[in-house]
Amino acid sequence: MMYILEKKNVDQTLSEWSAKYEVYTPQKVEAYSQFLPFTESSELALNEPLNTRYPPKSLFLPQSEVMLKYNKRLNKFDEIKILPEKRIIFGIRPCDASAITLLDTVFDTDEYQDPYWTERRENTILVGLGCSEPPSTCFCTTVGYGPFNQDGLDALMTELDDVYVVEILSDKGQKLFSNFPASSKDQEQSVLNIQLKAKDLMEPAFETENLKQTLDQLFESDYWSEIAESCLGCGICTFLCPTCFCFDIVDEVQRNERIRNWDTCMFRIYSQEASGHNPRPTRAERTRQRLMHKYSYWLDHIDKIGCTGCGRCVRHCPVGLDIRAMLRAASNFEREVVNVG
Amino acid sequence: MPELTTELRKNIEQLLTDQVVDVVIAFKKADAPLRPQPAFFRNLEELEDLEYNGLCQNNLANYLTRYPHDTKIGIVVRGCESRSVNALIVEKQHPRENLYMIGIPCQGILDIRKIIKKTGEDVTGYSEDGDQVSVVYEGKEVNLQRSDLLHDSCLRCAHPNPVNADVLLGEPLPDGDPTIVRLAIEEFEALDRDERYAWFQKEAERCIRCYACREACPMCYCTECFVDHATPRWTESDISQAGTQAWHIIRAFHQAGRCTSCGACERACPMDIKMTYLTDKLNNDMLEVYQFETGMDDNTQPPFASFNLDDKNRFVI
Structure with a gap:
């Protein structure tokens, strides 16, 4: 099932989602972009040719995180309760989403579950944006992924003229987009072509066998x-x-x-x-x-x-x-x- | 620049053949045309990869402190690099007699980010001729003006000519205009206290503490940096306000009388943080208060490192 999100409606959509979720999108900071909470004044940077400079792993594994506080006088520990808001990460690139699935194998295993990681994962919807024109410094296809890889994503957007065509990849994604207009057969065919073309553009960067x-x-x-x-x-x-x-x-x-x-x-x-x-x-x-x-x-x-x-x-x-x-x-x-x- | 690279290659060939040096620190071509890399030449075959152009971003003096003092090192130096080397000699990081400085009067380093901003990332070709820079982007040649692409530190450069080089390749250039050097400092000084703090906050707090600024700096050669000291810890370890501000302010203070305003710290920063406004201000203070400029010779101690019993002041500090 695929849906349509018109580019001119992106701001309004994010604004509506913001009522129920904390919405993170790539935004302009100096000469680069970074995932930041969406506000009315946000300058979105969805169509930058390069990915955000600072990686969105920080939304699950913050660079600095307070784990507990203690009071030496009372000899007492206060564990920090993680109360993550429901979140949508909008416009995450497939490489970063698949990286999060790799990190799941570190922070969420049968033996150990890191509560800081798992709670954020459970409460987050990942809406990806595929890469129609992968930059020359990218090499996702060499390492077994691709510019439209679906790992870890709840929905994947493909840019097509004035719209984003949204592929639904999970129940969470379905719930988020169910009220959006459905795409046409022609649009779906175009999406398929864009995705195949993007993959073909990428030359193998090195030999991975052996x-x-x-x-x-x-x-x-x-x-x-x-x-x-x-x-x-x-x-x-x-x-x-x-x-x-x-x-x-x-x-x-x-x-x-x-x-x-x-x-x-x-x-x-x-x-x-x-x-x-x-x-x-x-x-x-x-x-x-x-x-x-x-x-x-x-x-x-x-x-x-x-x-x-x-x-x-x-x-x-x-x-x-x-x-x-x-x-x-x-x-x-x-x-x-x-x-x- | 190709002529200069050829001349440089000949020069290095001679130094290695005559065994004047064990290694020459210079730059080599990389796969990406905008990214020549620091390189270490020990034999003639490797010299084919030698490169020198306005894109050579790093201060090569940075690598001097990695070698034992008895290694005979040849090093390609531009104005700022030669002064960093001199400052390192003063700080006894390598003996002058085991150094051979190949000087190049510097027309300024180009800021890769300024180029990419004008073209796009996927630059596949690069050449420069005088003030003309030509890059190939998406199969098309794009012509740019060198002066539009210079790194901010190079726009403010006062001493483009190497100091104390053993050989000079190319004609010496006129010195920079000291009033231009002061412009950025005056802009910062003109702000009131709250505005200065807001500026400092905006820059310092984007820091991700990767320490690229430290590692790119020739003068940051401490075996143990103050931020790495764990018992006791001297600064907060995280990316909190306090942690990032402490790093930026203390890093700058450790550079007083030692920094040559090369700008390698800013070029290395992955978060585009401005930091030379702090060190340039300190450098200017050193000049005004002590008439001292870093690296203008290889024997004058920086004011904060010098000490004598006849000091006219009662206390050293």
Whole structure:
């Protein structure tokens, strides 16, 4: 079933939804866009050629989150109740939605459920916007996804002239759009064509077959120090990444709060031990951890690559390091070793 | 610029052949035409990838502190980079005799974001000739003016020529106009206290604490940064107001008399945060109060690091 949301009605629709839900949409901030709560004065940035710079994972795993407060004088803890409002995230790109399904396998497993994550997930409707013209820095098709991938979404919009054609992907999505006009057969055919064309536009960025084995074999090699030589060791690639989820729990003793902050394997202190020893002493080992986690360890756990090809790390690396080039170099590096040996 | 790259390549070839240096820090071509990368040349074959143009974003002096002091390093330096290298020599981060500075009078670094704003992201070709920059976007050539694309720090550059370089490639350029340097500072100073705080808040609080500004800065070489100190913790760890403001203000203060206004911090920031207004103001104070400019030679201690028993003031601080 597909419905029609006219572009000229988007503001009004979001405004109506805002009465019942907290609605998040990509909005202009400086020269980039970011998911922010919708208000009447919001400047929507739905048709930006590039995805939001700051990843929407932050709406489920905030960069800094107060987990509990304590009162030292009364020797008492106050757990923070998570009372998430009902939310709609409108215009999320398929790479970011599928990244959230990957993170479900971390924060919501049979064994452990992180209540901060699961409550937000349950109370959120994800309305996706597919990418008709994927930018050259994106590589979702290479890692097994696509510009109109449906994973994690309740509805998926395809831009078609003056309208968004909405595909319904869950009951939550059906409920949200049931009062909208239905699309015509012609429109549905056009949507199919747009989706196929977008996928065809994307060239494979690197070889994924045997990539895990290649990286595993390179574990002790010089490959890592070669690719990491210009790495600054900042947190851009991991903080902007929709699948990176590492965190650090800190007691802010002056505020009497326990906080969970994003952390990153690219920082020296990430693996710094209290003894003074650091098992990942240089940027080479840290870069190895970042790449191996995404392209080897995720496969060990759930047999999927832990990257959805959003391209943020490629676009925003301050020294122009490109994960696609690094992975191509890995395959070539192995061949050189084999030839020599 | 291709002529300059050729001249640079010849120069580096000679340095490596004659074993004057062990490694040369420069830039190389990347797959994306707008993104030349810092590169480390140790043998002649690699030199094919050498690149030099207005898109070379980073301050290469940043990499000096990664090497043992006995490594003989060749480094490509523009005005600001040479002054960062000099400042590092003063701070004993690498001995001058083990450095070879290949100087290039700098016409300014182009801001990639300004280019993308005019064209779009998928730029497939790039060339520059004098004030003309030409990029290929969606198969079409787009001609742009270099002066429209300069990074803000480069628009305000006072010293485009390398200081103390061992060799200079190209003709020296006229110095920048000091009144232009002051314009941005005066704009900030003209605001009242509340407006200045609002400005600072708007910038600092977008921070995601990725520390790209720190890692891109040649002078931020501390083994343990104050924000990483955990026992005791000296600043709040999170992206709260207090946490991000503390980072921005303390980072800037640690740069007093050490920053060369290269702007690498702003170019690295993923959230487009302005921060040179703080360091430029401090630099200007250092100039007005102490007649000191960072890196203009390789032996004068910055005022806040110098100490002598005959100090005319009773206390050092």
